[in-house]
Amino acid sequence: MVTASNAPASTPASGDVVPMNMIQALNSALDVKMAEDGNVLSFGEDAGYFGGVFRVTDQLQQKHGLTRSFDAPISECGIVAAAIGMGAYGLRPVVEIQFADYIYPAYDQIVSEAAKLRYRSGGQFTSPITVRSPYGGGIFGGQTHSQSPESLFTHIAGLKVVVPSNPYDAKGLLTACIEDDDPTIFFEPKRLYNGPFDGWHEKPVSPWKTQEFAQVPTGKYVEPIGKARVMREGNDVTILAWGTMVWVSLAGAEHAGVDAEVIDLRTLVPLDIETIEASVKKTGRCVIVHEAPKTSGYGAELSALVQERCFYHLEAPIARVCGWDTPYPHAFEWEYFPGPQRVADALKATMSGGR
Amino acid sequence: MKKPNTPQLSLRVPEPSGRPGDAPDFSHLRFDAAGAVDRPDVASTPYEMRDHAFQLVRVLDDDGKAVGPWNPNLDPETLRQGLKAMILTRAFDDRMHRAHRQGKTSFYMKCTGEEAIAVAQGMILRREDMGFPTYRQQGLLISRGYPLVEMMNQIYSNASDPIKGRQLPIMYSSKEYGFFTISGNLGTQVPQAVGWAMASAYKGDDKIAISWIGDGATAEGDFHNALTFAAVYRAPVILNVVNNQWAISSFMGIAGGLETTFASKAIGYGLPALRVDGNDFLAVWAATKWAEERARTNQGATVIELFTYRGAPHSTSDDPSRYRPGDEHEKWPLGDPVDRLKQHLIALGEWSEAQQEEAEKDAVEQVRAAGKESEAIGTLGQSRPSVKTMFEEVFATEDWRLVEQRREVGV
Secondary structure, eight states: OOOSSSSOOSSOOOSOEEEOOHHHHHHHHHHHHHHHOTTEEEEETTOSTTOOTTSTTTTHHHHHOTTTEEEOOSOHHHHHHHHHHHHHHTOEEEEEOSSGGGOGGGHHIIIIIITTHHHHTTTSSOOOOEEEEEEOSSSSOOGGGOOOOHHHHHTSTTOEEEOOOSHHHHHHHHHHHHHOSSOEEEEEEGGGSSSOOOSOTTSOOOOGGGSGGGEEESSOOOOOTTOOEEEEOOSSEEEEEOTHHHHHHHHHHHHHTOOEEEEEOOEEESOOHHHHHHHHHHHSOEEEEEEEESTTSHHHHHHHHHHHHHGGGOSSOOEEEEEOSSOOOSTTHHHHSOOHHHHHHHHHHHHTTOO | OOOTTSOOOOOOOOOOSOOTTSOOOOTTOOOOOTTOSOOOOTTOOTTTTGGGGTSOBOOBOTTSOBOSTTOOOOOHHHHHHHHHHHHHHHHHHHHHHHHHHTTSOSOOOOOTTOHHHHHHHHHHSOTTSEEEOOTTOHHHHHHTTOOHHHHHHHHHTOTTOTTTTOSOTTOOOBTTTTBOOOOSSTTTHHHHHHHHHHHHHHHTOOOOEEEEEETGGGGSHHHHHHHHHHHHTTOOEEEEEEEOSEETTEEGGGGTTTTSOSGGGGGGGTOOEEEEETTOHHHHHHHHHHHHHHHHTTOOOEEEEEEOOOOSOSSTTOOGGGTSOTTTTTTOTTOOHHHHHHHHHHHTTSOOHHHHHHHHHHHHHHHHHHHHHHHHHOOBTTBOOOGGGGGTTSSSSOOHHHHHHHHHHTO
């Protein structure tokens, strides 16, 4: 059902294939790129000597030197602005914003500056920076450690937004982002760092090593930006999801007993509209699942696109399963977090023609 | 609400020394005499030179003589070159301001009274260094010989606009001339300059960066982030604060300029600071040279406050007679930068009133010729790049949305 091979990598992988969790895979991507290209460097709060609070940049300073991987002041705005200057110089900086909830102080630099440099300079200056940021809930982080701000960036002309859902894609996509000549926002679903999470929070997390997606080449490979991956083929309904919600959607489809096709978008901008369109035209139904609040979430955009392109193929209204329009709560996390039960309910309602 | 027998608090809102109808009053400002401030070694620690953040470096005295330890002893040819670039900058401003009044462009911003700053600094820095300017550093391009016609094409958003009709007039961009693309968001370019300088240091190159910010925008967080990063990573960068007294209609006291000097803000970050007469070409030159040497010898960043006065309106959309004394600019105690450099050259016996007149005529002629050439291509609304370019360079390659939307427009 789940295959790692249905979205071929654009470059062949090299090196041994070993089990990695997402943290190790991301670390490997940075390590390999830094070894290959002296213009790649990495910095962020606690990202140097200590290797990041989630250990994604672990040992990079020890391996590549103090000026290649270093700690930054607690100034998200300064971190991104410095990266923009470095990118304009010709480097390929990769910066870590410790939690996506802290990306807002850097928002002006990302939106007004990085996203617009190429356009406003007539192509003379570019911003080939990568902004990595752990995002999403399910870790008892409360309001300031759990948000999913991806839609804020998808609305901005000039930004690419990438969200992996497994170790294999995480390494290949991060490598692609570092090599990309445009600014990329790379959201890392921290609930998936250590293992896939199916949304049943009372069940223990299964480690990545039992998963096919944890078979990660130690050498370099690139997963193309802008290509979705069909995670589960099905005929009755298409589920569109990214990040943690890919695994929640798989569990929800199984729980509902519905023959759902689950698509991991992997890249929100640019969007793989062809894969989405082909799937919805085949199944005739569409359910969109995301963690972020429903109103003006990226699901709204997807819903509009599917409606514009597949209206005459639809047999039920498009459904959205999302976070609620509240700040992210602490004590009510599992009522807030879209779980398999809500996905299953939406699937069943969709199968019976809508609610 | 208030407890009995406690003093009543009151809120202060700073006010400038004069409003429309008042006589200009600069008695609250302190000016050191020309030559009075010592010149520290470039290896001095910020602690050793704290006083420089409060003093005012001046070289030209009231008689047009260059005096004191900051005298850069420039050769007459360099001085003449600087004067001519300032004259040309002023002539360019005048014509473009008129072009706005004639409906040829939507917007313009003059740098009247501040010409010495960008011109001197543009002459000092190398072409491969990178300037991160604001909208009042047109003198940087002009002093480096960037074609006037290209500047005008940008202002007119015409078919030859080098940045393809995408930016507000005066927001130039030229990598080749060390002029980073201008942002309308104030202050954002300062930490970018620090990052650019960090990259040069990381690569082991010898290039440095230079940035400008206005007194008003020093209140933006970006300025303070930039100072932190510049100090922490010892970035080879010159961080200028152009204190021209006015942020549109808000006087410099609203940005904190009455509580301390803008230069002194560097002290808390462990950066050396110089406070300089921005209307004194020689003082600007000398201070910038000092900071340049510091940066190029790997000793890190310098903050320079350039003390000046914005003679013209903020932009063509502004009317300063509504918020400040009408003749305040004429009464500015530090005079006019063009006049002062002219007097200096005349005092040296290297220039004359007749040569000045000739240079002014020549500048007007250069601007007129460029204007004719640019206007032949077209002015705003009469000419523009292909609409197709609107969809280009959003990304390195167009994605399907842009392709579809471009087709919807029919291009």
